[in-house]
Amino acid sequence: MPRRTIPDRAVEFLREWSVPRQMAGQDHRREAAESAMARHGRPRTEKADSVGTSICPYCAVGCAQLIYAKDRQPIAVEGDPSSPINQGTLCPKGAATMGLMTSPMRLDRVLHRAPHATEWREVSLDWAMDRIAHLTKQTRDESFVGDAPDGTRLNHTMAIGSLGGATLDNEENYLIKKLFTAGLGMVFVENQARV
Structure with a gap:
């Protein structure tokens, strides 16, 4: 040339x-x-052989997304024009969802690092969920305070806390608050959106 x-x-x-x-x-x-x-130029969505719907993972607004795929691999993400929430638009974070889904640094398996260990090991999701449930119950049982010294009913634990993410909506936060305070007796229940 x-x-x-x-x-x-x-x-x-x-x-x-x-x-x-x-x-x-x-x-x-x-x-x-x-x-x-x-x-x-041609639209990149033209090559898609399927289109699925999703919700943006970044905040609690809940913007609807269209995920275009070819051979079961995502090739584009756009706002869903049929959504009454975002009407086809996405903020810069939502528009970057494609990078989140396809990043080679994205974790797509469960990793566990035992206390005092220096290496992570891959474990099954079932094992991890059972482990979390077991440790939560063990910690609650060991730290649960039924009554104060003066006889006031407390029924709480101050050894466990919850910090929710900004992607949780009001309804999810309501249920988390009820489950963690009434069910487990947690005192410290907070949300990242307020931090």
């Missing part, structure tokens, strides 16, 4: 730049705004 000279590159730049085309009378909303790349 021959090397382009500076005058050739300048001519190409002026041909692609919209201002000279607008000055020549082209419509700034149509042909003057269109570059060669835009004329020949």
Whole structure:
């Protein structure tokens, strides 16, 4: 391929730049705004063989998303225009969901590091959930205070706390609060959205 000279590159730049085309009378909303790349480009969603729906994972607004996939692999994420919440729009974080899903650094398995260990080991989700339940019950049983010294009924533990994430909506936070305070006796129940 021959090397382009500076005058050739300048001519190409002026041909692609919209201002000279607008000055020549082209419509700034149509042909003057269109570059060669835009004329020949195709939407990335055109290659999808399936479209699924999802909810943005970043906050409690609950913006609906369309996940376009080819061969069961995501190729694009867009806002869902049928959603009354976001009406097809996404904030910058929501628009970056594709990077979250396809990042090679994304964890897609459960890792556990035992106390005093230096290495992580892969475990099953069932094992991890059983372990969390066992340690929660053990800690609650060991630290549960039924009555204060003066006889006041307490029924609480101050050894366990909960910090919820900003993706939890009001209804989920309500249920978490009821379960953790009434069911387990937790005193410290907070949400990351308030921190």
